[in-house]
Each structure stands twice: as C-alpha cells, then as structure tokens.
C-alpha cells in the first residue's frame with residue numbers, strides 16, 4: 001500500500017511536470033530567473049559535460065511552495081532565485097540542504113553564501129544611487145542615508161517597498177543603525193519623494209533621466225541594460241557610503257533541494273556555475289558582477305569604475321526582512 005501510494009505520487013508529479021522527471025545523467029532546476037538569463041549557462045554545461053539540465057521558470061514563491069509540496073518525491077534538484085532575502089526564506093522553509101564543496105568555498109566569498117552553505121551566490125548586483133548629472137552635482141551625493149536630507153525634498157524616486165530589493169537594503173540599514181535611526185531615515189526618504197513609488201527599477205532610472213526626479217535607488221543591472229541599449233542615457237550611477245560601510249551588494253543564487261534526486265550531479269553543476277565559464281556568461285548576459293572575484297565583469301560594468309562594497313553577509317537581508325517590512329510600512333513607504 002505504501003509503495004503504491006508513492007508510485008502514484010511519482011506518477012502524478014511526472015504528469016504535472018511533463019518530461020521534467022529526469023534520468024540519472026540529468027539535473028532539474030526550478031528558476032525564478034527567466035530563460036534567457038540561465039539557458040546559455042546550462043547549454044554551455046551540457047556542451048562541456050554531456051549532462052542535460054532541465055528547468056522551469058516561475059516566480060520564486062510558487063517554486064518554493066512546489067518544492068515544499070513535492071517533499072520527498074522531489075523533482076527539482078536545484079532552486080535558483082534572486083536576493084539573499086528570498087534565498088534565506090527558502091532556507092527557513094526547510095527545502096534546502098547545505099552543499100559542502102571546497103571548490104565552491106574557494107570560488108565564492110563567504111559573505112555571498114549562507115553561513116550554513118544552504119545557498120550560494122552566483123552573480124552580484126549593487127543597489128546603488130542613480131542621479132541626473134545635469135541637475136545634481138556629484139559632490140552633493142554621499143550616502144543612502146543622506147538622501148534623507150531636506151535638500152532632496154521632492155527630488156527622490158523609489159521603487160515600491162513590496163520589492164525584496166528594498167526590503168534587503170532596509171534590513172542592512174537596520175543592522176547598521178538600529179531600528180529607530182533607520183525608521184527616521186526611511187520616513188525622510190518617503191517625505192522627499194517626487195512621486196509615488198514605482199513598480200520597477202527601470203521606471204526609476206527613466207524617471208531620473210526624464211527629469212521627474214533627480215535621484216533614485218536601483219540595482220545596477222537595470223542601469224546596465226538600459227545604458228547598453230541607449231548609450232546616450234543621461235542618468236548616471238553613484239557609489240554611496242565609500243567612507244563607511246560601502247555599497248549594498250546583493251545576489252542571485254542557487255540552493256540544493258533537501259530531497260534532490262540527483263544530488264551528486266547537482267553539486268557538480270553548482271561547482272561549475274561558480275567557475276570561470278559560467279561566471280563569464282552570467283556577467284555578460286545581464287550586466288551583473290561575477291560572484292567569483294577572479295572573473296572580470298563585462299565592459300559595460302567595468303566602465304562604472306571600482307567601488308567599496310559592504311562586507312556584511314547577505315543573509316542579514318533575510319534575518320532582518322520581517323523587521324524591515326514592518327518598518328517600511330510604519331514609515332509609509334508604499
């Protein structure tokens with residue numbers, strides 16, 4: 001009876017997932033990153049090793065729920081998603097298992113991995129300041145916190161606080177300044193807004209470019225994509241907090257399913273994804289920073305210049321996420 005039940009479960013899963021149920025020399029990935037960002041990496045891996053990588057893409061929440069629901073009848077070996085805040089959530093849900101690999105530990109700095117190695121950063125993005133050089137003197141800019149000054153009244157654009165990127169940035173500010181001080185800063189940001197928060201980072205950059213506001217806070221790859229498509233883009237990036245903690249850097253990363261059916265193959269794939277070939281592809285397809293510091297960024301990214309990054313472990317974004325959400329809500333950041 002027990003056997004029959006699990007057979008039925010497997011059958012049901014295969015029906016639901018079509019041909020996703022993989023053979024022994026295959027790896028299955030659930031990814032919240034879209035096809036065009038991950039397929040080139042998997043294609044290169046298959047070409048090099050002969051191992052096939054099957055994947056589906058969806059938003060992170062349904063993918064994590066699906067892994068949880070599949071439990072021991074797991075289909076997916078690996079979960080790819082963005083932001084330490086999301087990866088930390090997956091770890092808390094108990095759907096990941098640690099990867100202990102000397103190769104990965106050597107390739108990826110510890111601040112960009114979970115302290116338990118339940119997830120590993122594959123590519124990095126800074127959440128930084130974008131400004132209009134025709135209306136803002138670079139010397140006026142210093143820190144994220146200074147965007148709370150009266151000088152920026154009616155000049156700031158932000159994305160919605162519903163997005164994990166802003167929750168993570170706020171979480172790191174709570175870690176640095178404590179809750180009281182951070183709330184003061186965030187309230188002042190909200191008071192300085194030129195317009196209601198936008199639904200995405202592109203809109204923030206385009207609003208700065210179009211003169212709707214003078215400064216904003218965005219992830220670097222959005223800027224990189226827009227700037228590559230339109231080299232005449234007027235908005236520019238600024239690296240804040242260079243005299244203190246540095247720029248907030250977050251990541252896209254990967255975790256091993258607690259019940260991964262092809263664990264060994266999956267770990268080999270993750271190891272390879274932290275190496276030069278995959279890191280190069282990540283860097284070039286989405287204008288992100290390679291998480292492996294031995295790999296150079298793309299020309300577009302290199303042109304932004306070097307900067308000091310915050311060395312705070314990215315998992316702080318997850319640990320303080322709930323506090324950050326409550327704080328942003330109290331501050332009226334919609």
Ligand code: FE
Pocket residue numbers: 082219
């Ligand atoms: Fe994004």
